[in-house]
Amino acid sequence: MRKSIILLGATGSIGVQTADIIREHPNEFQLTGFSAGKNIEMARGIIREFRPEIVCVQGAEDAAALRSEFPGVSVVSGSEGLIETATYDADVLVNAVIGSVGLQPTLEAIKLGRTIAIANKETLVTAGHLVMENASVYGAKILPVDSEHSALFQALNGEKLEQASRLILTASGGSFRDLTRDQLQHVTVKEALAHPNWSMGAKITIDSASMVNKGLEVIEAHVLFNFAYDDIDVLLHRESIIHSMVEFQDTSVMAQLGTPDMRVPIQYALTYPDRLPRPQAKRLNLAEIGKLNFQEMDYERFRALQLAYDAGREGGTMTTVFNAANEQAVAMFLNEQIKFLQIEEMIESAMDSHKTVSKPDLGTILEVDAETRKSVKNMLK
DSSP states (O other): OOEEEEEESTTSHHHHHHHHHHHHOTTTEEEEEEEOTTOHHHHHHHHHHHOOSEEEESOHHHHHHHHHHOTTSEEEEHHHHHHHHHTSSOSEEEEOOSSGGGHHHHHHHHTTTOEEEEOOHHHHHHHHHHHHHHHHHHTOEEEEOSHHHHHHHHHHTTSOGGGEEEEEEEEOOOTTTTOOTTGGGGOOHHHHTOOSSOOOOHHHHHHHHHTHHHHHHHHHHHHHHOOOGGGEEEEEOTTOOEEEEEEETTSOEEEEEOOSOTHHHHHHHHHTTOOOOOTTSOOOOHHHHOOOOOEEOOTTTTHHHHHHHHHHHHOTTHHHHHHHHHHHHHHHHHTTSSOTTHHHHHHHHHHHTOOOOSSOOHHHHHHHHHHHHHHHHHTTO
């Protein structure tokens, strides 16, 4: 029997690659529903190919147009439509939207005890305690899609969690890893979008260049695996072949390796605990690669990563502030309203002016998120 999949964020980088996996294994998966934001042309193509039962787009007018074109499909819109799509009857919800918009749909799907394949790290960073507490109460499975967290998940599989002593996340360093802070003063949007290893969306690529992405992943690792921040390290690894590692108390280190291909962790989240073949995928050839490089992380050079640790250790609403300030600042950088280094300056300023709420409810989180975005916008003035 085929697994039915709901895919939030079908037109983004992870969404497109999730569709590739469904396409590669038509006897294993069916796309039951998806969300597509504003990319209506792409949504039409996905509907024609996969014939889903439910589709969500951002605008009501676009929804009406699709409804008349595809009368057999339930087309919904807006934030309510996103929740309706996320909670539609299916085996797995893949949350691949960008930003904290993925939070409420995830929480509602968790209440139904669903398996959630989560690529939307902002949901865990913004409200990780709510996600994990609710998952425990309702018996929902949270499976990581990020390559680093999938690697940690796989390395811990079958092991006793209490015997693991350290998580080691690897970082490529992004498009500016060889530049000094002085050289970062005048980098362009185009330069920031040129990632050396991975093909990703604009926002994540900028986050990778600033190292905010790795900071979000550190917070996410803390939430998913309940490790103290002192026991989560980041290692600069240019080739992106080792995706992450776990060190155990006997000093053994388990590493998960593979080519830089997001389809691998996506497929594993969809098939867990099984693995399916990928005949067309490029296999890892270590002899061809020749050598792997590692460097200690410089937290002064990658200031945003240090800010993520600071936010994580503070906890509560501070991680919400870190994420919201970054999302707003990145949008402004992509619009060429600010310079690259101003992203981390705005994050730090937002954090400095915030009074943390230690155990926020959803309403508080959404309020802090909105206030932070507004305050970062006002920094331009």
